[in-house]
Amino acid sequence: MRHVPRTPAQERGATTPSLSPRTLAGPVAPASERGHNGLTDIASGAWPRLCAALQRPCPPEGLLIAVSAWCIVSANAPFWHDLHVAGAAPGVQVAFGVALVALHALLFGLFAFGRALKPVLCALLVVTALASFFATHYAVLFDVEMIHNVLRTNPAESRELLSAGLLLHVLLRGVAPAVLLALVPVRRDAIGRAAVRRVAFLLAMALLAAGALGSASQGIFSLVRADHALRYRITPGNVLVSAVRAAGERDEVPPGERQPVATDARQTTTPVMRRPRLLVLVIGETVRADHWGLNGYARDTTPQLRARGVVNFPDVSACGSSTEVSLPCMFSALGRAHYDRDAIRAQQSLLDVVARTGVTVDWLDNQSGCKGVCAGTGMETMTAAIDPAACRDGRCLDAVLVTALRQRLDTAQGDTLLVLHMLGNHGPAYFERYPETFARYRPTCTSADLARCAQPAIVNAYDNAILYADAVLGQLIDLLAARTDRDSALLYVSDHGESLGEYGLFLHGAPYAIAPAQQLQVPMVLWTAADSARSMGVDLACVATAAQAPHSHDDLFATVLGFFDIATRAYDRRRDIAGGCRTG
Template identity: 50%
Template sequence: MPDRNRASFRKVFARFQDTSLRGSTSAHRPRWRVALSLELVVLMVAVFFAFTANGAFWASVKESGVLSGARELRFYIGVTAALVGLHALLFGVVLNRWIARPVLAVLLVATASAAYFASTYAVYLDPSMVRNVIRTDTQEARELLTWDMLGTVLLMGVLPAAALWLVHFPRVSIKRALLRRTLFLGAMLLIACVGVMATFQDLSSLMRNDKALRYLIAPGNYIVSISRVLSEEAKSPKGPRQVVAADAKQQVHAPSTKPHLLVVVVGETVRAQNWGLNGYERQTTPQLSKLNVINFSDVTACGSNTEVSVPCMFSLAGRRNYDRENIVGSESLLHVLERAGVKTLWRDNQTGCKGVCDGLSFESYRKPPDSSLCDDQACRDAVMLQGLHDVIDDNPGDTVVVLHQLGNHGPAYFKRYPEALRQFRPDCRSADLGSCTRQEIVNAYDNAILETDDFLSKTIQMLSQDTTHDTAMIYVSDHGESLGEGNVYLHGLPYSIAPDTQIKVPMVAWLSPGMASGKGVNTACVRSRASQPISHDNLFHSVLGLMQVSTTAYDPKLDVFSGCQTTAGASP
């Protein structure tokens, strides 16, 4: 290579080295970008979160009434400082100039969404709620996308996230970068400690009395909850489920009886307070009231959301011995029934069986089939009855069918019922509950219960016309719903603070004459005791007793039919 060319090459290479070490200068940086240190941007984002994303937290503190005057002002200043310091400390530990923009952009959009749901519906983003969010499908998520939500996320999330791309992070030497980051982290730690210490007495008292309050602090709430969920999922056993009731076996039916068919209807989001059979001021169960059903009027759910309640109600542990890891890692009631010789089938118009029917027969109607009961988004629950008897007739023995309803799933209650059942008006015709009055929301919700009443009546009619089986139905909702009481909507509050509107649910049983006589059940006796408190914990043992499955795991005290039987039909 000629000397002249070598010299030119050295100059270009030297210039490249100089640029890579010092970063692009203001002369090389696009004019529309502003040079800011990463630490300053992190601090700005932390301050932004503290003042814009925690409205629900501050509102709950205000409503608690424990602070006033100078104490209240000191609390606000101290906690705000602590929030800024802790979040800036967290971001400062994990972020660098290469990943800062995308990570902060995601956090801004996610936090805006979290803040919207917390402020609008009083949603607490604890691990249980995060599991619900993770397992939400596109159909369910689409109903939550209202113009109000989109506007909030655009203003408080998307636009600030876009502004990050107006920032340029200048490169500095490693020594200087480490020194600056160390000083920044130390300063944020100091600010957080001062903020906590200045309000420690009030803050510790508040958190001790309302432990769930921390799940309103964004974005730390969902960051911590996601971390816990991922950690729990990683620790979850990957092998076979723990065997439950290993000695389960069917008793021999009396020669005069037919094969048993039990339909268990898992309701969705129906609360006891609006259930007509419970004495609600409106008759929301007109068809059931004309049938010979047994209504249990004091029933407590295992959880305030589907992700908790459904696995729990089909477990041996139940709420009284609640341990999520044990429940998801153990066999459900359906696995016990199958091993004992009872055929099971789960038909689903929701987001799955939550592990209850893993490895067993499962049919989903989440993707609408070609039926007059379906539109392009969802199906009426009655679609699960179509062709059901053909499936049952293929099995000559005892059968348990679970029908998992879409029911009263909100906030788009108006989509859950046809025009013919639009009895209570004016009803809220929007998924944006903020655009409706509370009475309009209640009207739409009650209309949706009329649809459940119609569905259950159709189910009983089908079972009563069955000439090949002794039949029965048990209906129980998975959890309730808040309709604006205390400015709380929907469901999913942490169980420790969940109101009765979210955990008190309806439960109904119906037995054909053949099932009642074959099992020796005195339905009048059961009806006379139906006002006594029971819970989801009773389902496991009541089904075992009704299907005459014998096992040492069976507890007659938790069987709602036990104690009302003749000797011939005594429980297993």
């Protein structure tokens, strides 16, 4: 046998060192000499510990608490900011935080169980990240109506809301923690044992929430009473609770199943007895009253309407702060005065009543639909086929409505009601609502992510869009004025207003009870030729005087009935904007 000589160290009894990565790498320098390599060593040591932690089965209830805590901490900056501004003591804030974690863990625990645990929690993380972005950047409050708005947002509107900031926010605060959650193994127990543990967990969370709220009840409940919107800022509870409530509400009722309204309606005069009448009812989008030049705004955003001598209504209130609420409401016999969402959607609209009397009714839409208002009478959506020059990337500027009206005027017969639904000032991409030639006010915000723009630039883009809407309205009036074969009128009213940063709010859709005036006060104007007014027996000077009084969307129902001489018990002369000014 060949003899292998032993080294001096072996002769002294030392063992042969193992060939570990650290040994192969050579001698280790002292920490003071390693510099940044020390961080590398720490990280290399932390990674195995993290992997080991991820391999250790975690009880489902632990994940519920972890996800709940993450949501409350990472997705509620506006909520915590409001608590701080309100002067909440540190103890109150801690108690509130503990209660919210417990309540959300309880809520999650009701439907995230078994094999659905991870998918549900991962989805919640992404939804929470989405909601927190809009709550942080636009101060969006997620009540039931906002959920309806979200569910009925069309693809074009959705694309405009996409931004690099949104994607990065969702990636970091939603997708990344969801991926981490997906890697964590979950302990599996027998069904009976898991059920008992889940019930005990839910009871524990309820007791913890009650205890936390009770420990600072005076401070917490005084904050909630002082700020009614506070509960709408708690994410994701606001989204989940509002979504459940929205799901429980009645959806669109088919036209044939809707309750008839004003069944006694009939025309007291017809085109056989007089000239045919044409009312062009223009529904504006997201235009607020205090940026309307005719209302005294510092900028003359309505030069075309001013030149055409329209009757301006300076004090008009909207039915709601969103299209989803305002459109059905303003075309309803109930209105805001007797507002009931389900009742309104279960009834026929003003358009059904008018059409039943023999008046031709059409809805020309350049927005997101009629929200069920025109379900019984039909709707034509504006496309590039009508006016290619006005359309691009699947969306048309409001000039397309001018072309559509010109085509309808050539074929209209008898009494006609045409509803034109404008794209208007729909946000947040105000800069895409007008041609470059209307960019009078600069610099303009050219991003749909309003957080990237200074407020003056946002206002400039918004005002430019009003300036363009004014030009479109001027062209519509000119088309009507050129026709002498009928008595014509144009009535314009916006569906709701818009917040442009006041009180930290952007866009619209705030709960009606707490919505600011910027979202609820809207412009309204009436135009009719002098000879048409005389033919219809309307004193325009009287209407101009009456216009100075407060008005609202609730006036629309009676005003349209009055224009076409439709008599019914549902007609309220006091609500007709020309009701007290008819000489006939």
